[in-house]
Amino acid sequence: xxxxxxxxxxxxxxxxTVRFHLAxxxxxxxxxxxxxxxxxxxxxxxxxxxxxxxxxxxxxxxCPAAAAIAPxxxxxxxxxxxxxxxLEVVTPERIIRGSITAQKALGSLMGLxxxxxxxxxxxxxxxMARFHLxxxxxxxxxxRAVSMYLLGQYFRSRVxxxxxxxxxxxxxxxxxxxxxxxxxxxxxxxxxxxxxxxxALVILDILARQVPVGIEEELDxxxxxxxxxxx
Numbered sequence: 445x446x447x448x449x450x451x452x453x454x455x456x457x458x459x460x461t462v463r464f465h466l467a468x469x470x471x472x473x474x475x476x477x478x479x480x481x482x483x484x485x486x487x488x489x490x491x492x493x494x495x496x497x498x499x500x501x502x503x504x505x506x507c508p509a510a511a512a513i514a515p516x517x518x519x520x521x522x523x524x525x526x527x528x529x530x531l532e533v534v535t536p537e538r539i540i541r542g543s544i545t546a547q548k549a550l551g552s553l554m555g556l557x558x559x560x561x562x563x564x565x566x567x568x569x570x571x572m573a574r575f576h577l578x579x580x581x582x583x584x585x586x587x588r589a590v591s592m593y594l595l596g597q598y599f600r601s602r603v604x605x606x607x608x609x610x611x612x613x614x615x616x617x618x619x620x621x622x623x624x625x626x627x628x629x630x631x632x633x634x635x636x637x638x639x640x641x642x643x644a645l646v647i648l649d650i651l652a653r654q655v656p657v658g659i660e661e662e663l664d665x666x667x668x669x670x671x672x673x674x675x
Contacts (some may be wrong), residue, residue, distance in 0.1 A: 445470040448536065450576060452553045454520075454546070455530040462519060464553060468560055473570040474476070475512060475560045483511040484518075484635070492630040495622050498564055509526055509624055510631055512561030513554055517632065517641050525643040533578040540578050550644035551577045558624070558648075565620045585651055586658040587666070589614065615656050625649040 448468040455461050467476040485491070487510035489501045497507075525547040533540045533552075536649035556576055571592045577584060593614045597607040629645045667674075 447476055448473075448574070449534075450556070451534040452549070452578075453532040453534070454523075454531065454549055457528070464516060464519070465554070466560075468485065468573070473560050473573055474617065475557070478511070482506070483514045486631045486635050487511045487514050488606065490508035492627045496565065496620060496623055507631075509558050509566060509628060512557045512563075515629070516550065516553060516557065517635070520546075520641060523550070523641075531578070533576075542579050544579065547643035547647060548579070550641060551647035552580075554641075555648055555651075556645050563624065565624050568596075568617045569621075582651060582654050582658065583662070586655055586662060589618075589655050590659065590663065593617075611659055615658065618652050618656050621652045622649055625652060628667045 448470050450466045450468070452466075453461055465477065468474065469476055475567055483506045485640040487506045489497075489499060489504055489507045492505075493507065499508075499597055523546040525545065527546045528543060528551060530541065530543050530553075531534070531549045554574055555569075558566045559573040565657075569592075575588075577588065580588065590611065593611060597609060601607040625645055625648055627643060629649075632642055632645065
């Protein structure tokens with residue numbers, strides 16, 4: 445099977461275009477086009493390692509999440525967070541284009557990179573990466589996250605495993621994600637020249653915080669859309 449190709453194009457006001465290309469394994473969504481050279485020192489596994497990380501430095505010297513976003517940090521760390529740009533995201537199915545700030549563009553790409561990085565705490569989001577929706581708002585993210593999780597529970601039930609229909613596990617997934625975001629921010633505080641990359645992480649963390657809250661407060665508002673299922 446051909447790799448799944450996704451390209452981010454950031455069109456800056458002076459006419460410059462910053463491109464970031466991802467090639468993903470079509471079967472398991474692993475990131476294929478990793479840099480050949482070693483990641484930077486701030487990506488070492490034991491540098492601000494997450495307290496809930498199951499990885500060992502004796503086996504994996506670099507944090508998969510940090511290593512995955514390192515090329516993005518290198519090419520985009522000089523962007524100013526509130527600088528306006530035009531973002532184009534090219535996938536095999538469509539091209540999505542919008543005028544947004546640098547921090548939102550980087551946040552979208554960073555979320556995709558984290559999902560496919562190989563980090564065991566972000567691997568839950570691989571299905572969302574396969575059906576990537578750039579520039580999704582909090583309502584779309586909530587819908588996609590809950591749908592993804594419940595489909596995962598369906599597949600669990602098909603192989604005889606317990607299925608969590610109360611979404612308790614989704615809370616845990618997002619709690620773990622917030623820890624990853626916080627530790628990545630601690631790493632980036634040491635090296636970024638501008639605030640766009642850090643603010644992109646802040647946006648991701650806000651979404652990670654909003655989804656668990658939205659599960660309680662907003663899912664009921666979607667109930668009327670499913671009236672046909674309830675009748």
